[in-house]
Amino acid sequence: EVQSVIENRLYEVVGALHEQGFQSERFDRVEQFEKQIAIVPASGITGEGIPELLVLLTGLSQRFLGERLEISPDSPGRGTILEVKEERGLGTTIDVILFDGSLKKGDTIAIGGKRGTIFSTVRAILKPRALDEIRDPKFRFNHISEAFAASGIKIAAPKIDEALAGSQLYVVARGEEERVRREFEAEQEAVTVKSEEAGVVVKADTIGILEAMIKLLTESKIPIRIAAVGDVSKRDVVEAAAVKERDKTRAVVLAFNVSILPDAQARALDLGVNIIENKVIYKIIEDYEEWVKNLKNQEKKEELDGLVRPTKIRLIPDTVFRQNKPAVIGVEVQEGVLKPKIKLLNLEGENIGVVRGLQSKGESISSAGRGEEVAAAIDGPTIGRQVKEGETLLADVPESHAKLILKKYKGEITTGELAVLEELKDIKRKTNPLWGM
Known part of the structure; x- marks a missing residue:
């Protein structure tokens, strides 16, 4: 299986080089080194392939660069x-x-x-x-x-x-x-980066590794604030934290094969700065990209949780526990998510009241989703006057929330919630034709 993966990767490289006009083959299959590029499979983890690569480089250098391989044994070392x-x-x-x-x-x-x-x-x-x-x-x-x-x-x-x-x-x-x-x-200055850009902080143990990391990050369009050789210090953490307000995804230290000083670790915990460590360069980049993805998903979830989602409920007949101040009645959530503090309106667009709290099986709950039946305490209406048993109510989604949902989170809500939002939009536009636009 491993050999199969290597062969597939190898021929992807062969194909890519062929598109650029180069003939290539695995090094042990090359027949004419003058006409074919030799490819040496190597592992950055186990080191396999490195001896073969060095031998090949030495041999090719001696064969084709013999006249240019000169040393001066009498000069300073x-x-x-x-x-x-x-x-x-x-x-x-x-x-x-x-x-x-x-x-x-x-x-x-x-x-x-x-x-x-x-x-x-x-x-x-x-x-x-x-x-x-x-x-x-x-x-x-x-x-x-x-x-x-x-x-x-x-x-x-x-x-x-x-x-x-x-x-x-x-x-x-x-x-x-x-x-x-x-x-x-x-x-040192040639490979050291210092800028005011909202970028990541990079620390490595050698100049060569630092150069490689800078190249990879630049190719991946990841901005760099500081790149230097040495252990991760408290100052590095403070520099990473400085970009947090501008871009949370850049408030990170990428550390290759270096130590994290104790005061730097403590400071990172205080300031909420993530330090990503690994002894494989590509894995550091992958870990960073995965962290960014998770951070953005978490931010989206938190923002969506803070919005009033399109919600439709039905007041269940014969479940009135209290007529008013507040009205307490059983409700069925037909679409969306019902939460305390949500304003409710009827299908005519009239304000009915505000959800004070929710209970299920005698326990207070923070929300109820589609298909759930719970008891809702509603400030404002009197059951039988402003609202009747069996009636359908909608969450009064603020216009700013509706615009954000349609622009940014359309793919995050259900088709049922989108239908409820369209229904709400039609109701609102009876009095405000530009609502939600």
């Missing part, structure tokens, strides 16, 4: 931070792909940090033993004094606790600190 983590006996370390130049023990390095550029000195350079995976916590390291591109290494250095995964690493020559600092600031 440059790399990308893959991961920041604690290692027993070493303290905080960074896993780095050194993609250009060289790096020596004792070199000054600059890396991107949560609070700005971090300058430190390389205390140790470690490489995993042959055939070990750099992310495997059980491997043993080989200490080396110098590393050359391209290689995967682990670096131990002081003051790197707040280093950012995904940021660049530079070997810094003496006197170059300020220039490198400006480069890092420019890199």
Whole structure:
């Protein structure tokens, strides 16, 4: 079943690429890489397909981009931070792909940090033993004094606790600190979003993930107020709450693989700000869209519940419990929803009274729906004078409510309620021809 789903998805992609004029196929079925685009199925959850993707990229790069793949082994080292983590006996370390130049023990390095550029000195350079995976916590390291591109290494250095995964690493020559600092600031500003827009707040653990989330949100036409790397803070929650009055659907923090600080969690509860967390980017977007859908449905329900719905009742003969002040009589709800405080009128358009309360089996109730028979206390009429047993009454729907129902909630009410509203409209237009228009 899973293979069938993958095949179907694969050929959807093949078809979409074909429409754009590209020939494509699953990577292991490609016969001519010069003419066909190779598709590698991969899972963002299990990681399946990633090794094949990396091998394919490496092979294609060597084959078709050989002349452009150049490094300068004598130049200052440059790399990308893959991961920041604690290692027993070493303290905080960074896993780095050194993609250009060289790096020596004792070199000054600059890396991107949560609070700005971090300058430190390389205390140790470690490489995993042959055939070990750099992310495997059980491997043993080989200490080396110098590393050359391209290689995967682990670096131990002081003051790197707040280093950012995904940021660049530079070997810094003496006197170059300020220039490198400006480069890092420019890199951070390129992916950081700060605006006064009524948008969502986005926090991620790496620059690469942040860029991906910004791209996905932009493609989904979801506005962004703040996007930055780092844990969710109280300030982030306050920023999200600031847009609540303008657009409740944007008063949210989207957090990918980051911690929520305790004071931020407490503040979110106080201000009613939702924090959506997930370790799969697409799932965060899906969870957010589902939350927006539920929020809008809840708002619609609350608004509809606050409207006087088109309602028709019949006064049941021989069920008069009290003639007046208030009149208490059994009623059958033929259409709509009967509630206390609803004004009633007869089929001639004359005001009859106001529903004071409802009871069923001796218990007070807040509403009665179609088909229910309940006792209604009605302020205003005297049974036998202004209204008679067996008579039909309608809820006096305010004109503003009628317009809103027809404009926004026509699909939310029953055909019977719509018929009652048309009946009410005909009655009202005898004295006001423009009623409900």
